[in-house]
Amino acid sequence: MAKNLKKESKFAPKPVTIAVMGPTGAGKTTFINVASGSDFRVGVGLESCTDAMQFSQPFQLDNYSITLIDTPGFDDTSKTDAEVLNMVTEFFSSQYEKGQLLNGIIYMHRISDNRMGGTAVRNFRFFKQLCGDDFLPSSAIVTNMWGEIAPEVGVVREQELFGKDIFFKSAIDAGASPFRHANTAESAHVILRHLAGSAPKVMLIQKELVDEKKPIxxxxxxxxxxxxxxxxxxxxxxxxxxxxxxxxxxxxxxxxxxxxxxxxxxxxxxxxxxxxxxxxxxxEEASRPSAPRPQSFFMVLLLKLTPCVRRSL
Ligand SMILES: Nc1nc2c(ncn2[C@@H]2O[C@H](COP(=O)(O)OP(=O)(O)OP(=O)(O)O)[C@@H](O)[C@H]2O)c(=O)[nH]1
Ligand SMILES: [Mg+2]
The missing domain is CATH 1.20.58 (Methane Monooxygenase Hydroxylase; Chain G, domain 1)
Incomplete structure (x- = not known):
């Protein structure tokens, strides 16, 4: 009996978690919906759409059970960068404390953008600073929206993006993999298969906040x-x-x-x-090492209040 159970678990799908990052409107949520069959809300206008971290339902791909994590981008129209950074860092450090690590990260970039403007450059820099150089081999830089431009324009732009240090070259040199995404499930699955084989890894921001107890x-x-x-x-x-x-x-x-x-x-x-x-x-406030996390703050308040409440009874 025990032998059978062991056999089953050997063939049970391996859980894999992959986060999707990138500027607002880059198509992160659309990628997750297409890949996982989720139905998260995608942007329709110029305003940012996803304003919190969200998990897709796990779905099976080959022998992997994949969960995707959607993230809000920096330069969000409804949140300041500090709010987004706090939210993202709080999320990844609490995941690490629970022992849940990422197998990979996808960074999305619209090939249809005719400039690698300030927003894209800042988002990419934040992505690298959050994951750290050691994580780059487990990451994919994915260009999408190829249908929005003439193919020859896209190819020239791609060569520039992946050939210049100020854009994606240094990350590719450090082990990140470039991919084109055609907005289909098949194309998303090629990218996910590539990342799913990577062992779970600690991100730089997790090391800094949890292991080294650095303030943000x-x-x-x-x-x-x-x-x-x-x-x-x-x-x-x-x-x-x-x-x-x-x-x-x-x-x-x-x-x-x-x-x-x-x-x-x-x-x-x-x-x-x-x-x-x-x-x-x-x-600075979120960085105070002694600052309790929101949930524990209420617990502390409750514990402090309890004797007074008891006395007044
Ligand atoms: N043509 C084309 N349009 C896309 C693609 N991916 C996303 N879009 C469109 O781009 C818009 C933004 O997509 P979202 O998936 O909401 O982008 P996001 O990165 O999640 O944006 P935020 O949640 O605001 O950070 C939507 O209108 C999508 O339909 C793609 O691969 N091709
Ligand atoms: Mg979104």
């Missing part, structure tokens, strides 16, 4: 985000200084229209500045 701001991804925020704050300060001088001149010249426009520009900049401050606070 000291992780590669957190430090880069704080650096970016500082850079943007510096630019805002310089622009505010310019606006102040322009306003002095407009007041001297009694130019009411200029004064109104300059005041509007100053208010918009101040609002941006406040958002950056909030992001900084969020990263």
């Amino acid at each position: 701001y000291a992780t590669a991804a957190g430090a880069a985000l704080l650096g970016e925020i500082a850079e943007r704050e510096k630019k805002h300060q310089e622009r505010l200084e310019e606006l102040r001088k322009e306003m002095d001149e407009a007041v001297k010249a009694q130019d009411e229209e200029d004064m109104r426009e300059l005041e509007e520009a100053r208010a918009a900049l101040a609002a941006e500045q406040a958002k950056l401050q909030m992001q900084k606070r969020l990263l």
Whole structure:
């Protein structure tokens, strides 16, 4: 009997978990739906769609039982980068604490984009900082939306993307695999089969947060985000200084229209500045090593309250 059970488990599908990352609108959720038969909501307009981590139902592919994890992208229209980073890092570190590791990561990029713009570059950098160089051999850089452009344009763009260090070349050199995705289940399964054979691995962000107990701001991804925020704050300060001088001149010249426009520009900049401050606070607060996680915070509160409640009874 025990022998039979052993035999069955040997042939039971091997559980495999793969995360899908990339900029907002890159087609992450569509890939997951096509590959797994899930029915997650996909974007229809210009706004970001997926705003939380979500698991697909496990599905069988060859002898693997695959679960895909959908992730929100950075430069999301409804969440700040700090909120997305907090959500993603909290998720991956709690998965690691539960002993659940990823076998692979897919990074999606639209070949139809005629520029590797700021959003794509930042998302790719965050992807590398979250997974770390050691994880790259278990990752795939997937281009999609080939049907949206002329094939010869796509081929030239692909050569540039995978041939230049500032884009994907360094990741490919470190072991990441390039794939084209044709938006069909077959094409998604070729990519998943390639990654499913990789052994589960610890991501850099998991090592940093859980093993090394680093605060988020000291992780590669957190430090880069704080650096970016500082850079943007510096630019805002310089622009505010310019606006102040322009306003002095407009007041001297009694130019009411200029004064109104300059005041509007100053208010918009101040609002941006406040958002950056909030992001900084969020990263620093989430980073406090003693800060309890949200669930445990309520437990602590409950435990503290209990004696008072008992006394008042
Ligand atoms: N032509 C084409 N369209 C696609 C493909 N993948 C996704 N789309 C379309 O691109 C849009 C965005 O797709 P989503 O799957 O929602 O993108 P996402 O990366 O999950 O976006 P967020 O959840 O906002 O981060 C949708 O309108 C999809 O129908 C593809 O391979 N080919
Ligand atoms: Mg999505």
